Amino acid sequence: MNTEGLRNKSSAEEENNININIMVNGQSYSLAVHPAYRLVDILRNDLGLTGTKISCEIGRCGACSVVMDGNLVNACLVMAYQVDNQVIETIEQVAIETIHPIQQAFLEEGALQCGYCTPGMVIALKSLLDKNNHPTEEEVLDYLSGNLCRCTGYNGILRAVQRYKNESLSIHKFKL
Numbered sequence: 001m002n003t004e005g006l007r008n009k010s011s012a013e014e015e016n017n018i019n020i021n022i023m024v025n026g027q028s029y030s031l032a033v034h035p036a037y038r039l040v041d042i043l044r045n046d047l048g049l050t051g052t053k054i055s056c057e058i059g060r061c062g063a064c065s066v067v068m069d070g071n072l073v074n075a076c077l078v079m080a081y082q083v084d085n086q087v088i089e090t091i092e093q094v095a096i097e098t099i100h101p102i103q104q105a106f107l108e109e110g111a112l113q114c115g116y117c118t119p120g121m122v123i124a125l126k127s128l129l130d131k132n133n134h135p136t137e138e139e140v141l142d143y144l145s146g147n148l149c150r151c152t153g154y155n156g157i158l159r160a161v162q163r164y165k166n167e168s169l170s171i172h173k174f175k176l
């Protein structure tokens, strides 16, 4: 969907805007948005959070992955009215204070791919690791089944998850 036209709304169209309250990355927002807006439009156009990418726009690629109320979703498929009173976490929140260990593991294992797929891959993995800190390879691949890359493959990503698991185990042992 070309949303540029939606930004230049006439006053008549603005009257049709819907009001939503949304918490994104720990900050609350009250917004009046076009009813045809999707979550990805709100994030990128209204909040300036362009780390969430738009690619296929039909829920196939995972470039627009975000966490909504604890669940990984495709922001291109979530309409504005569906995000009212929801809590959203985007890729910007993943490294808000310091680089996340899974991002560090990506760096060390050369798992970084292009700027379109990588943010979605990282937030998807963080979402998985928040729930299950030691997923099997099958669980990782299953969780990433909605995040597509046809360029490089997934070996670097699997190595990064393994490194993350090894390092979190050694941190755990050290704490003991």
Ligand code: FES
Pocket: 053, 054, 055, 056, 057, 058, 059, 060, 061, 062, 063, 064, 065, 074, 075, 076, 077
């Ligand atoms: S842009 Fe949302 S899944 Fe591809």
Ligand code: FES
Pocket: 113, 114, 115, 116, 117, 118, 148, 149, 150, 151, 152
């Ligand atoms: S889509 Fe990003 S490297 Fe393939």
